[in-house]
Structures are given as structure tokens and as C-alpha cells.
Amino acid sequence: MNKIVIxxxxxxxxxxxxxxxxxxxxxxxxxILYLWQNEKTIVIGRNQNPYVECDIDAIEKDNISLARRLSGGGTVYHDLGNLNFTFITSKNNENLNKQLKVIKKSLEMFNLSVEFSGRNDLLSDGKKFSGHAFYEENNSYYHHGTLMVDVDITMLQKFLKPSKLKLQSKGIKSVKSRVINLKDKVPNITIDSLIDALKESFKIVYGNVKEESILNKDCYSPRYIDKYSCKKWIYGESPKYTINLEQTLNIGNIQVLLDVESGIINNVKIYSDTLLNINFEDIENKLIHKEFDRNKITKFLKDQLN
Structure with a gap:
């Protein structure tokens, strides 16, 4: 039996x-066909480093949510002009061709032709409007992705770029692709009309849909909310990386190199052009084994050295 969850x-x-x-x-x-939307959010892949993938300064300033998903792959920007889909099933029941057929058929209802790229993307006229990722564990499997209907492209471009921190990483950098909104091809398409098309297409391809559930926090609260909102999950899953943090303080210019793994500072080295006789080693030792938080570290250094 199959079902739709919204x-x-x-x-x-x-x-x-x-x-x-x-x-x-x-x-x-x-x-299960699961359909969902996020308000202004950067979602990074399981093995990615947020400091490499996006402008953390801009995200914090504009109150954009930052989230990490279970699946691998690249970083994406979500807003209410984007619709997310997830096909959830068992490993034995997954069939990528059928899953893609649901997407393809739904878009054909708007007279849209779809091209498949080699990187799990869907294109229209050579431009990406949908990126996909996959995850499996034990006997469960999912295939999820984005459908850009009317995403604010300027916001996407603003946030999906490295921050001002100079950073070298062993993580995986997203490959930036040219993108297009479906609304550019079909002016009258909306999120609601696309949801209806996906539901109809899902029933055609899979049949035997026993139920449709519409969920919100008032009627259902998933037990993993705290996990996904936890800073340790969002930042602490980052691969090992080295941050080169530069500041100009009253004492002069300083350069701070921090080795960070799983969100924890393992090693620190401070360099400076100051003429003052400062024991930087004491300051370095105070930072080791602390959680990496750029704002807290910046404040700490100012308090110690200004």
C-alpha cells in the first residue's frame, strides 16, 4: 500500500x-510520496562543511535557517518558491526510473520537457531546476530533491558562496550550476498546482494509494526535531578543516589558524605583527578543546588582546 504525506x-x-x-x-x-517546503533555509549535505558552502555572516545577519540533512550531495537554498519531494520506501522496493517517471509525468502536465543530467539533476533547456540526493540505512531508502518553481535566485546567489573566512577543507564543495525557475517556462505554474500534478502522477505510476496525510505541529510532532535543530548536528558533523581567521585589533593585525574537527578546536596558532610582548601561547591553550563558534572566538580574542 502506498501513501502521500504533505x-x-x-x-x-x-x-x-x-x-x-x-x-x-x-x-x-x-x-511514500512526501511533499514539503522550507522557509528561507540553507540545507547542506551530510558530509559538507557549512563554512565552505555558504556565507555564514550573511545567513546570520538575515536570519536564514541552516540545516544538515542525512543524505550526501551538495548545498541547496530553499524558500517558499521551492517544493521538496521525497520518495520513501524499502531498499528492495526502490525503483529510480519509476520515481523519476512520477516527476516527469507531473511536469508533462504543464507541457514541460525534462532532461536528465549525470549528476542527479533535472534540467530544462540545459538549466537546472531540480537537484536530487539519496540515502539508505538498514532496509530503508529515500530519494529526495528540490523543484524550483519561483525561488528567489538573488537570495540563492547571495548565500551559496564561501564566507569571508579563508578556509581550507577536506569536505566536498558543491558544484555550482546554472539554475532556472519552472515559472520562467510556465508562467501560470504554482506550488499548489505542482503538488496536485505530483499527486495525480504518483497515483498513475504507483496506484493503490491508500491514504493522504496532511501534517503540522498541532497534530503531530516528530521525535527528531531537537536533533536537526541542534548546533552539534548542524556544525559538529563537519569534516576536519582549518580556518584562517584574520582580525585587526588595537595591538595590530593577528592571524589565527584553528584546526577544527566535529566542531571542536584541536589546535590553535596565533600570528601577529604587534610590537608588544604578548604570550600568545596562553591564549591558544584557552581555545583548545572549545566548541568552534566564530562570533564567540572573535569576542574572546578582542577581550584578550584589545
């Missing part, structure tokens, strides 16, 4: 938590 929440932590809960509990012969 989240009416736009909180990324709620939606990712619900996705994982559906994933954990899916039955062997069941296919």
Missing part, C-alpha cells in the same frame, strides 16, 4: 525530522 510546516527541522521518521518506519512494500 507537511504544512515550513520549519526545516520539523520537516527533516518528519522525513527521517517516515524513513525509519516505512513498510517493506510501501512507497
Amino acid at each position: 507537511s504544512k510546516e515550513v520549519n526545516p527541522y520539523y520537516n527533516l525530522a518528519l522525513e527521517e521518521e517516515l524513513f525509519e518506519n516505512v513498510k517493506e512494500d510501501e512507497m
Whole structure:
């Protein structure tokens, strides 16, 4: 038996938590189509480093949510002009061709032709409007992705770039692609009309849809919300990396090199052009084994050295 689940929440932590809960509990012969949206959110892949992938300064200034998903792949920007889909099933029941057929058929209802690229992307006229990622664990599997209907491209370009911190990483950098909104091709397409098309297409391809559930925080609270909103999950899953943090203080210019792994500072070295006799080693030792938080470190250095 198959089902459709639609989240009416736009909180990324709620939606990712619900996705994982559906994933954990899916039955062997069941296919779930899960549709969801996030309000202004950067979502990084499981193995990515947020400091490499996006402008942390801009994200914090503009109150953009930052989230990490279970699946690998690149960094994406979500807003309410984007619709996310997830196909959730067992490993034995997954069929990528059928899953893509659901997407393709839904877009054909708008007279849109779709091209498949080699990097799990869907294109229109050579421009990307949908990126996909995959995850499996135990006997469960999911395939999820974005559908850009009317995304604010300027915001996407603003946030999906390295921050001002100079950073070298062993993580995986997203490959920036040319993108297009479906609305540029079909002016009358909306999120609601695309949802209706996906539901209809899903029923055509899979049939036997036993139920449709519409969920929000008032009627259901997934148990993994705290996990996805936790700073340790968002930042602490980052691979090992070295940050080169430069500041101009009253004492002169300083350069701070920090080795960070799983969000914890393992090693620190401070360099400076100051003429003052300062024991930087004491300051370095105070930072070792601390959680890496750029704002707190900046304040700490100013307090210690200004």
C-alpha cells in the first residue's frame, strides 16, 4: 500500500525530522510520496562543511535557517518558491526510473520537457531546476530533491558562496550550476498546482494509494526535531578543516589558524605583527578543546588582546 504525506510546516527541522521518521518506519512494500517546503533555509549535505558552502555572516545577519540533512550531495537554498519531494520506501522496493517517471509525468502536465543530467539533476533547456540526493540505512531508502518553481535566485546567489573566512577543507564543495525557475517556462505554474500534478502522477505510476496525510505541529510532532535543530548536528558533523581567521585589533593585525574537527578546536596558532610582548601561547591553550563558534572566538580574542 502506498501513501502521500504533505507537511504544512515550513520549519526545516520539523520537516527533516518528519522525513527521517517516515524513513525509519516505512513498510517493506510501501512507497511514500512526501511533499514539503522550507522557509528561507540553507540545507547542506551530510558530509559538507557549512563554512565552505555558504556565507555564514550573511545567513546570520538575515536570519536564514541552516540545516544538515542525512543524505550526501551538495548545498541547496530553499524558500517558499521551492517544493521538496521525497520518495520513501524499502531498499528492495526502490525503483529510480519509476520515481523519476512520477516527476516527469507531473511536469508533462504543464507541457514541460525534462532532461536528465549525470549528476542527479533535472534540467530544462540545459538549466537546472531540480537537484536530487539519496540515502539508505538498514532496509530503508529515500530519494529526495528540490523543484524550483519561483525561488528567489538573488537570495540563492547571495548565500551559496564561501564566507569571508579563508578556509581550507577536506569536505566536498558543491558544484555550482546554472539554475532556472519552472515559472520562467510556465508562467501560470504554482506550488499548489505542482503538488496536485505530483499527486495525480504518483497515483498513475504507483496506484493503490491508500491514504493522504496532511501534517503540522498541532497534530503531530516528530521525535527528531531537537536533533536537526541542534548546533552539534548542524556544525559538529563537519569534516576536519582549518580556518584562517584574520582580525585587526588595537595591538595590530593577528592571524589565527584553528584546526577544527566535529566542531571542536584541536589546535590553535596565533600570528601577529604587534610590537608588544604578548604570550600568545596562553591564549591558544584557552581555545583548545572549545566548541568552534566564530562570533564567540572573535569576542574572546578582542577581550584578550584589545
